[in-house]
Amino acid sequence: MLEACCVCPRRCGVNRLASESGKCHITNEVMVSSYGPHFGEEAPLVGRYGSGTIFFTYCNLRCVFCQNYSISQLGEGVVVSREGLASMMLDLQAKGCHNINLVSPTHVVPHILDALELAVAKGLRLPLVYNSGGYDSLETLKLLDGIVDIYMPDMKYSDDKIAEQLSGVKDYFEANRAAVKEMHHQVGDLEIDEHGIAQSGLLIRHLVLPYGLAGTREIVCFLAQEISINTYLNIMAQYHPCYKAFDIPKLSRPVNQQEFSEAIELAQKQGLNRLDKYQFMSPLRLILKY
Numbered sequence: 205m206l207e208a209c210c211v212c213p214r215r216c217g218v219n220r221l222a223s224e225s226g227k228c229h230i231t232n233e234v235m236v237s238s239y240g241p242h243f244g245e246e247a248p249l250v251g252r253y254g255s256g257t258i259f260f261t262y263c264n265l266r267c268v269f270c271q272n273y274s275i276s277q278l279g280e281g282v283v284v285s286r287e288g289l290a291s292m293m294l295d296l297q298a299k300g301c302h303n304i305n306l307v308s309p310t311h312v313v314p315h316i317l318d319a320l321e322l323a324v325a326k327g328l329r330l331p332l333v334y335n336s337g338g339y340d341s342l343e344t345l346k347l348l349d350g351i352v353d354i355y356m357p358d359m360k361y362s363d364d365k366i367a368e369q370l371s372g373v374k375d376y377f378e379a380n381r382a383a384v385k386e387m388h389h390q391v392g393d394l395e396i397d398e399h400g401i402a403q404s405g406l407l408i409r410h411l412v413l414p415y416g417l418a419g420t421r422e423i424v425c426f427l428a429q430e431i432s433i434n435t436y437l438n439i440m441a442q443y444h445p446c447y448k449a450f451d452i453p454k455l456s457r458p459v460n461q462q463e464f465s466e467a468i469e470l471a472q473k474q475g476l477n478r479l480d481k482y483q484f485m486s487p488l489r490l491i492l493k494y
């Protein structure tokens with residue numbers, strides 16, 4: 205897959221084994237910007253000791269409003285070896301984290317699989333979380349069947365024209381729906397143990413954007429009608445303009461209370477009954493947080 209790269213739906217066709225790079229900018233190596241216990245994820249991932257996040261450098265999407273753009277677009281991070289990546293996973297396990305949370309893993313799936321082989325042989329036992337932007341190919345996801353325990357994709361947009369303008373891909377919704385169906389087929393609804401910790405299943409993230417740009421109605425209809433009304437869904441209110449968002453008038457302000465409440469109501473009207481504990485943040489609280 206790396207020889208004529210088709211690791212993600214962009215299918216750039218470049219030979220990453222010969223040090224060529226495609227839209228995600230990475231060749232045949234893996235880069236990590238940081239790793240450690242993280243307490244800002246959804247409660248079933250965080251528990252008492254945190255989610256063991258590994259932030260991969262670069263991304264297969266080009267979101268103009270990315271909050272982590274220095275990592276995803278500008279390449280902040282260092283090259284790590286197969287052994288190095290495996291020891292990060294084992295270190296997170298030794299720290300007591302409840303899972304290994306692979307953040308933006310899509311473009312480096314082959315390298316993650318390679319490192320996992322080593323980490324599992326050395327005793328890695330934690331659930332694996334695949335935390336992606338939701339632009340994943342079926343071919344690659346099928347390689348992860350039986351390996352990933354928890355899929356946590358975004359569902360960012362339901363309008364391909366908006367997806368193209370804001371994230372640089374033409375077929376986001378179609379690819380995203382197919383990916384979410386495959387993920388749910390593999391792992392089912394989110395299973396949480398008696399301690400409140402997620403063990404397996406699907407968890408969807410949907411970031412509400414100003415002026416309805418995220419197309420919430422179509423997304424919640426899809427989840428309710430084609431996935432499951434028991435889908436664990438985190439509707440997020442924390443959008444705030446950064447990176448190139450100020451160049452787009454409709455993205456140059458935070459989401460307001462009314463837009464967020466409407467998104468929650470749309471999900472509830474569809475019968476989706478596992479909404480993550482939701483909270484609207486006023487612009488002032490957002491400024492204080494970020």
Ligand code: SF4
Pocket residue numbers: 209210211212213214215216217218225226227228229230264310311312
């Ligand atoms: S993983 Fe990167 S190089 Fe491969 S198809 Fe996707 S964007 Fe292109």
